[in-house]
Amino acid sequence: MARLRCPKCGTEMNLHAEKLVHPENAAEAGRVDVALGGLLQETHACPGCGNIESRRL
Numbered sequence: 683m684a685r686l687r688c689p690k691c692g693t694e695m696n697l698h699a700e701k702l703v704h705p706e707n708a709a710e711a712g713r714v715d716v717a718l719g720g721l722l723q724e725t726h727a728c729p730g731c732g733n734i735e736s737r738r739l
């Protein structure tokens with residue numbers, strides 16, 4: 683799994699949590715994991731500055 687770099691300070695971020703979310707638009711609906719019944723959203727936390735970033739897979 684690719685690591686994210688913090689957009690604020692450039693430190694590699696730690697994967698903090700994954701959760702299942704429902705698609706919010708047609709583009710996301712097209713990427714739904716049928717086995718899971720939704721999309722995975724990752725939350726990453728920066729150990730350097732405490733920044734939190736979320737992304738949907």
Ligand SMILES: [Zn+2]
Nearest residue numbers: 688691728731
């Ligand atoms: Zn940071």
